[in-house]
Amino acid sequence: MAKSKxxxxxxxxxxxxxxxxSPTFSKPLHVGRPNIGNRERLLERINDALDRKWLSNDGPFxxxxxxxxxxxxxxxxxIAMCNGTISLEIAIRALDLQGEVIVPSFTFxxxxxxLQWQKITPVFCDIDPITHNIDPNSIEKLITPKTTGILGVHVWGRPCNIDLLEKIARKHDLKLAFxxxxxxxxxxQGQTIGNFGEASIFSFHATxxxxxxxxxxxxxxxxxxxxxxxxxKNFGFGPGYDNVIYIGTNGKMNEISAAMGLTSLDSINDFIDINRQNYQQYRQKLSGIPGIKFTTYNENEKNNYQYIILEVDDRETKFTRDELVEILHAENVLARRYxxxxxxxxxxxxxYFPNTNLLLPETEKLTRKVLSLPTGTAVDINKINEICRIIQLVVKQGKKLRERLDRENSQKH
Structure with a gap:
């Protein structure tokens, strides 16, 4: 592996x-580079599936x-499925959600x-600026006679205020899913995240x-x-052959994807350990930098540390989040806006809802601040140190950077 410049x-x-x-890194560092577990074990499983010639339709994997x-x-x-979006759509339909469902706008x-695909209106709710999750205190004023549910999102893997959401759902007889x-x-609160609401929907996308x-x-x-x-998820087929007993679609996961999932599960603790080490290194290097807020995790809970999230306050840094993204991209650090x-x-x-931005002030602010940095197996401690040095440099020389950017912008125009 080539060493970083x-x-x-x-x-x-x-x-x-x-x-x-010259760019700091010779090759791009991505956010969400796929983790690969034990390749030999994965190929063994794939060969098993090929030998069985059972590649789909609820195979053994x-x-x-x-x-x-x-x-x-x-x-x-x-219930495993072909992707997270189909999982969401089928869960929504199975829960008989209709009319309006309250959901944060700060999500993928x-x-x-x-929701909209199934003619259900997503009613966008503002977020808590501290947690980045849906704000329970903003929900009740959005409830109408058409509201049938609340769809919370555990952003960055940090759980929503589940207790308060459950209380609101019970009070108004609404379905609650995550x-x-x-x-x-x-x-x-010590319970793994699949225990809450009517259902929890997961994505196993490559990123x-x-x-x-x-x-x-x-x-x-x-x-x-x-x-x-x-x-x-299987066309409504019941037991036996040719026995359709319900309306359905094709949401099945195939055996090759399941083989990858089993191999990933074998290594999941190793993946989390790498994420945790990266998180701790980033936190050590970036915490306390003026204008850069480092998003932390509750160490009393289980976390996957999957995301390294910063908030850039341009009032202090003198440069915007988007300008920092451009600077990092030039160094081959492919930071992302989330x-x-x-x-x-x-x-x-x-x-459909042209004035919604007026109802979501915290969401509007956060979408202009948030920045995600490379982690996982895409980086090591040395690469993290280099990334942090770039950020430290531009913050330290923020005033000078602002002058240079303004001068170049004026020359362009």
Whole structure:
């Protein structure tokens, strides 16, 4: 593996690649680079599936993954599917959600689309600026006679205020479910995250620290709901042949994806250990830097440490989050904006609800601040130190950077 170029030459902002210097890294460092477990074990499983010639339709690897993941996530039942979005859509339909469902705008667009795709109106709720999760105190004023549910999102794997959400749902007779795409391996008050609400929906996309190439699952403690979801994800087929007893679609996970999931589960603790070490190193290097807020995890709970999240306050740094992204990209650090610009600012919701931004002040602020840095197996301690030195440099010379950026912008125009 090629060693990173030292940042020792980056003594001033003029040395940055953004201004014509050499990039710190010769190859791009990605956010969400796929983790690969024991490759030999994965190939053994794939060969087993090929030898059996049972590649789909609830094969033995899918059945094993469902059992093992249910145990890991803390729920009684797990239904594995082809991806997280289909998992969301089927869970929403199985819960008989209709009319309006309250959901945060600060989430991946699939959370909203899974509702709108089924002619359910996503009613966007503001977030708590501290947790980045849906703000329970903003929910009740959004409830109307058409409201049938609340869909919370455990952003960064940090659980929503589950207790308060459950209280609101009971009070107003609403269904409560959770998009737990970020929350594999996380806990709330000592209980793993699959224990809460009517259902928890997971994504096993390749960019997640636990992946099945592409996949997802619904975890629930409700046996009737689990059986309904099983029917719906397989065209409504009941026991026996040619026995369709319910309306359904094709949401099945294949055996090759399940083989990857089982191999990922074998190594999941190793993946989390790497994430934790990276998180601790980033925290040590970046905490206390003016204008850079480092998002932390509750050490009394289980965390997967999957995301390294900063908030950039341009009033202190003198540069914006987007300018920092450009600077990092030039150094081959492919930092990302999450979840910019918010679902409410994307189509069709921007056209459907043109004034929603006025109701979501905290969401609007956060989407302009949040920055995600590379972690997982994409980096090591040395690379993290180099990334942090870049950020330390631009913050330290923020005033000088601002002057240089303004001067170049004026020359362009």
């Amino acid at each position: 030292s940042i020792s030459s980056h003594q001033n902002i003029e040395d940055l690649a953004f201004f014509g210097g 899918v059945q094993e993954l469902e059992q093992r993941f249910a145990d890991y996530a803390g729920g009684k039942y797990c 667009i699939a959370t909203a689309h899974a 998009d737990a795409s970020h929350a594999v391996g996380c806990s709330h 997640k620290f636990f992946n099945t190439f592409e996949g997802g699952a619904v975890v629930t403690n409700n046996e009737q709901l689990a059986e309904k979801i099983r029917l719906m 979840f910019f610009p918010g679902c409410h600012q994307m189509e069709p919701y921007r056209s």
